[in-house]
Amino acid sequence: MILTNIYVLKDNYIWILYNKNNSCIIIDPGLSDVVIKKIIEKKWKPEAILLTHNHRDHTDGIKKILQKYPDIIIYGPKETKKHSVHKIVKGGDKIYLLDKKIYVISTPGHTLNHVSYYLNPYLFCGDTIFSAGCGRVFQNNYSNMYYSIQLIKSFPEDTILCCGHEYTLSNLIFSMHILPEDQYLKYYFQEVKEKIFLKKKIPPFFLKKERKVNIFLRTDDIYLRRIIDFNKCSFEIFCYLRKLKDNFGAKRD
Numbered sequence: 001m002i003l004t005n006i007y008v009l010k011d012n013y014i015w016i017l018y019n020k021n022n023s024c025i026i027i028d029p030g031l032s033d034v035v036i037k038k039i040i041e042k043k044w045k046p047e048a049i050l051l052t053h054n055h056r057d058h059t060d061g062i063k064k065i066l067q068k069y070p071d072i073i074i075y076g077p078k079e080t081k082k083h084s085v086h087k088i089v090k091g092g093d094k095i096y097l098l099d100k101k102i103y104v105i106s107t108p109g110h111t112l113n114h115v116s117y118y119l120n121p122y123l124f125c126g127d128t129i130f131s132a133g134c135g136r137v138f139q140n141n142y143s144n145m146y147y148s149i150q151l152i153k154s155f156p157e158d159t160i161l162c163c164g165h166e167y168t169l170s171n172l173i174f175s176m177h178i179l180p181e182d183q184y185l186k187y188y189f190q191e192v193k194e195k196i197f198l199k200k201k202i203p204p205f206f207l208k209k210e211r212k213v214n215i216f217l218r219t220d221d222i223y224l225r226r227i228i229d230f231n232k233c234s235f236e237i238f239c240y241l242r243k244l245k246d247n248f249g250a251k252r253d
Contacts, residue, residue, distance in 0.1 A: 001098065001119070003160075006034050006038060008034055009030050009057055011165045012030045012031075012164065012165055013028075013163065014027070014034070015027040016038070016044075024047065025047055026049045026065070028164055030059070032062075046069050047097055048073045048095075049075070050075050050095075052115055052126025052127070053080065053126055054076075055127070075089050076088065078113050080113075090106065091107075102117050102119045104117060105118055105151070107148035107151065108145070109137055109147075109149075110137065110138060114127070120159075123155060124162045125152060126163070126164045127163070127164045127165065128152065130168070130171060131167075131203075131214070133167055133175075133245070134242065145242070149216055149238070160207075162204075162205075175214075184212050188212075216238060219234040219235070
């Protein structure tokens, strides 16, 4: 199984998994033309599209891809029903594609029915979590978002997080504002800057590293609690950080 991505819309990732038989699945196609061009170039045979949630920057490519490949099967949570979805999925479901079992994981918070897809070692987590950050919380759904992030944190440390956006630098700037003495954050910030300068791809994002650089995975960290408020529980610290980041001049996350 081989993983690749297409970088679109300034900061979106469209993920594609393909196998030795050139069958492929597409995750969250926000655009169509670049995906179709890549499929033709690589001579892939698209089997399915997986949707994590209903935002247009993750779904706008569906119509043209479906026109070009009418046999493709589209999977998504119930909030994506209007996007020509053939099979509605929810947490606990299993999908069989590319001769592999894919687990549907319920990860609400960014949207009410947001899901992620796990095919070991890959976790396609949409806008729930990014490298060094997490998605914006809509509809005041902080508790669901918190527990979704805690669930992702519990995955094996070699899990590769395939997130929906590239916000790493801005996320790290925020994190270093909160934890200005954290040397690992500074190191990772320089590493990402160098990759961008050399025009290298920033992914993959391993959960092992994210547990160190992502403050939304560190809300029970004693050091972080000491800086914010020792009397706050992990959930309260999450809410505090997420609301603070909303007003930090962060990108549309």
